Structure formats: C-alpha cells, structure tokens
Amino acid sequence: MVQFKRTIRDFADIAALIAEETATTSNSFTAAFATNLDGFRMGRDESAISTDMPDDTQAQRAVELIIATIFDVLRDTRLEPAAERLAWGVVHSFHRVSDQWAGIADKAAREVQDLLKSVDGSEIHAVELEAAHDALTIFDEATDALACMRDHAALAYAAEAGRPWSAPKATLVSSKRTQAVIEGSDYLAARRQRRIGQHHPEGPLVVFSGGSQWSDPKPIWKALTEMKAVRPTMVLLTTAQSKGADAVAEAWAARTKTPLVKLGIDRARWGNRAGFVRNDQIARLQPVDGIVAEGSGIQAQLVRVLRSVGVQPLLLSLYGGAADWAA
Structure with missing residues (x-):
C-alpha cells in the first residue's frame, strides 16, 4: 500500500x-x-x-x-x-x-x-x-x-x-486553532440549523475528491495552491478517504491552515448507494468550485453531479495524460 x-x-x-x-x-x-x-x-x-x-x-x-x-x-x-x-x-x-x-x-x-x-x-x-x-x-x-x-x-x-493526524468521526476545533477539521455530519447539522461558527466556517466551499491509488502529491498540491490563490478564504471539502488523493489534499490543508470538512459515506445507512448519496449531499451544499482526481466511478459520478449544478471541476489524470476520464 x-x-x-x-x-x-x-x-x-x-x-x-x-x-x-x-x-x-x-x-x-x-x-x-x-x-x-x-x-x-x-x-x-x-x-x-x-x-x-x-x-x-x-x-x-x-x-x-x-x-x-x-x-x-x-x-x-x-x-x-x-x-x-x-x-x-x-x-x-x-x-x-x-x-x-x-x-x-x-x-x-x-x-x-x-x-x-x-x-x-x-x-x-x-x-x-x-x-x-x-x-x-x-x-x-x-x-x-x-x-x-x-x-x-x-x-x-x-x-x-509526513501526513496529517486525523481521528475517525471527529471534529477538531478549539478557540485557539488556526485550522479547523470538521466532521461532515457536524458540518451538515450546523448548516441545517443555520449556525455559522466552529462547525460551519465561513468561506467559499471547494470540493476535492480522488482515488485511493494516488501517491504523487505534486499535481494535487499544485492545483489546490492555485485554487487558494484565487479563493484565499476557501473551505476545502474532501470525501474523507484515509489514503490516496484525499489524504494528500488533507495534508495540504494542514500545511496551509485551510479549514477542512471531511464528508465521508454512511454505508451502514445507504449500502452500496452510499457514495452516490454523499455526492448528492455535496451538490446541495452549493460548492463554488471543485478539483477531482481520477479514481473510481464515484469520482466520475461526482463530476457529473457537480456539472449539473453549474460547477466545472478541474480534472486531474492519474497517469498524467489528458484529463478527459470523466467525459
């Protein structure tokens, strides 16, 4: 691995x-x-x-x-x-x-x-x-x-x-933190209750998702750094995989002190549909931009969902070729 x-x-x-x-x-x-x-x-x-x-x-x-x-x-x-x-x-x-x-x-x-x-x-x-x-x-x-x-x-x-520490199903915020790590369920609950604060940081929401096979951080860090230059107050939302592209993106968030929301899947509730249900939840959060690194059909479906709500995500190819894998 x-x-x-x-x-x-x-x-x-x-x-x-x-x-x-x-x-x-x-x-x-x-x-x-x-x-x-x-x-x-x-x-x-x-x-x-x-x-x-x-x-x-x-x-x-x-x-x-x-x-x-x-x-x-x-x-x-x-x-x-x-x-x-x-x-x-x-x-x-x-x-x-x-x-x-x-x-x-x-x-x-x-x-x-x-x-x-x-x-x-x-x-x-x-x-x-x-x-x-x-x-x-x-x-x-x-x-x-x-x-x-x-x-x-x-x-x-x-x-x-060489990678950020994170606890399963945990929101890490305190009055002295400069970077927040928000568990997705806490973020969704805060949004439903219209609460803005530690569990719902302000800033444009940028989605990131990628496959578990990624090991080269350079294209991901480059894309995220360029995104932050355009949206300096961005909040990064990942799909919370513990390895691969998502882990690289979370390391970047820790390094740049960018607020991070980790929205994983609820397989116990949704079974095999969990990834697609989560993608629909992401779309309803009204993200302003996205970066999707090549992975499985979950990433391809996320690209289609984002496009359906007017977001044209930047696509990163696993093998460095043309980024048209989601077409």
Missing part, C-alpha cells in the same frame, strides 16, 4: 519542519495557558494547595518530546513500522481527554445558566453563583489548554509521519 510521505531526510529536516510550523504556535500556547484567575485551590481545608496553569513553554516542549521520542527510539529498528501507530494513539489520547474536559466545561456552563435563572438576591445564592462561575472559568481554560496540546501533538505527528 503506497501512502504519501513528505520528504524528510534526517533529524535536521524534522527539526526545521517543526520549527517552521511552530513559529506561531508559541503565541497559541501563551494564549491557551493564560488564566483569568489568581489561583485555584486543590483539596479541602488545611490540605488544600494553590495551583496555577502549567508553564506554556514547558507544555509545548513536552508535547513535542513525547511524539518525537516514539519515532526516534524505534527508527531504524524492526519496530519502526509501529512508530506511526503508537504516535497516532498518543495524539488520540490528547484528543479524547480534551473532548472529555470540554464536556465537563459544558456541564459547568449549564449550572451557571440554571443559577442565573433562579436569582433571588440572597447572599447564599451569590456565593453559589460566584463559585459556579469560577468553576466554569477553570474548566474553560483547562479545555483550551488541553485542546492546544492536542493540536500541537497532531502537528508534531504530521512533521514526523
């Missing part, structure tokens, strides 16, 4: 790539680890201790070290093929814990809302409201910090593995 890998020749290349990608990340860590509270006391009574947020620089370096060490220790050994899977799991652990703390923050927000609805002017209620508000601030700040660590772990993974 051929997978796209960014060319990284040695440790210096890895260090240079991480340095390049993290040139602005330090500011993100500083913002994510900032606090609006003087301190937080853990424990009760005399055993309570005052705590603060971790040092942002130490947190950033620790995340890099965790991911890089896995690859460094296993490189050039018979366990090297396992490094990418192990590192993927570490990033996924950051993601799961970040998601769990986001749920705790949501619960704290509901408690504040409930207290605001029952204001009675009493001192007891005022104390309860202040405590609930502090708890919400604590969990909000912690969620931002954990999401920032997850984002940076994913960035370190991409630098080492």
Whole structure:
C-alpha cells in the first residue's frame, strides 16, 4: 500500500519542519495557558494547595518530546513500522481527554445558566453563583489548554509521519486553532440549523475528491495552491478517504491552515448507494468550485453531479495524460 510521505531526510529536516510550523504556535500556547484567575485551590481545608496553569513553554516542549521520542527510539529498528501507530494513539489520547474536559466545561456552563435563572438576591445564592462561575472559568481554560496540546501533538505527528493526524468521526476545533477539521455530519447539522461558527466556517466551499491509488502529491498540491490563490478564504471539502488523493489534499490543508470538512459515506445507512448519496449531499451544499482526481466511478459520478449544478471541476489524470476520464 503506497501512502504519501513528505520528504524528510534526517533529524535536521524534522527539526526545521517543526520549527517552521511552530513559529506561531508559541503565541497559541501563551494564549491557551493564560488564566483569568489568581489561583485555584486543590483539596479541602488545611490540605488544600494553590495551583496555577502549567508553564506554556514547558507544555509545548513536552508535547513535542513525547511524539518525537516514539519515532526516534524505534527508527531504524524492526519496530519502526509501529512508530506511526503508537504516535497516532498518543495524539488520540490528547484528543479524547480534551473532548472529555470540554464536556465537563459544558456541564459547568449549564449550572451557571440554571443559577442565573433562579436569582433571588440572597447572599447564599451569590456565593453559589460566584463559585459556579469560577468553576466554569477553570474548566474553560483547562479545555483550551488541553485542546492546544492536542493540536500541537497532531502537528508534531504530521512533521514526523509526513501526513496529517486525523481521528475517525471527529471534529477538531478549539478557540485557539488556526485550522479547523470538521466532521461532515457536524458540518451538515450546523448548516441545517443555520449556525455559522466552529462547525460551519465561513468561506467559499471547494470540493476535492480522488482515488485511493494516488501517491504523487505534486499535481494535487499544485492545483489546490492555485485554487487558494484565487479563493484565499476557501473551505476545502474532501470525501474523507484515509489514503490516496484525499489524504494528500488533507495534508495540504494542514500545511496551509485551510479549514477542512471531511464528508465521508454512511454505508451502514445507504449500502452500496452510499457514495452516490454523499455526492448528492455535496451538490446541495452549493460548492463554488471543485478539483477531482481520477479514481473510481464515484469520482466520475461526482463530476457529473457537480456539472449539473453549474460547477466545472478541474480534472486531474492519474497517469498524467489528458484529463478527459470523466467525459
């Protein structure tokens, strides 16, 4: 199985790539680890201790070290093929814990809302409201910090593995992210509810789809870069295949910090028709442009669907010949 890998020749290349990608990340860590509270006391009574947020620089370096060490220790050994899977799991652990703390923050927000609805002017209620508000601030700040660590772990993974980290059926957004990865179902739900925000980023929607056999990233990156030059605020929608052309396009989105929507197929619901149903969903999203790399009949049908709604997608040929495979 051929997978796209960014060319990284040695440790210096890895260090240079991480340095390049993290040139602005330090500011993100500083913002994510900032606090609006003087301190937080853990424990009760005399055993309570005052705590603060971790040092942002130490947190950033620790995340890099965790991911890089896995690859460094296993490189050039018979366990090297396992490094990418192990590192993927570490990033996924950051993601799961970040998601769990986001749920705790949501619960704290509901408690504040409930207290605001029952204001009675009493001192007891005022104390309860202040405590609930502090708890919400604590969990909000912690969620931002954990999401920032997850984002940076994913960035370190991409630098080492040569392709972006992504979790199955997951939307990766936080208040500190510069690039959003939106699960297609979340994007469709946000659109139905007419909500614009983290799950429905603003910008012209550009569709990308391609076959799983692609291994040469150059024509895809060239086409996407030229598209972004014309539509600098574009949102990229891929058909969410884990390898081949879609994986190359997602790597480009991560590199260029382009918001990404991954709209996969629901085979459990639609069976063999799932790919065609998904193509119809794409058309209803009113994309402004598209790039389709040669693949299966699903890609050919997507070209026809896009043309039926007035979009003339750029066609990329797998073998570099005339791009008329969808005619």
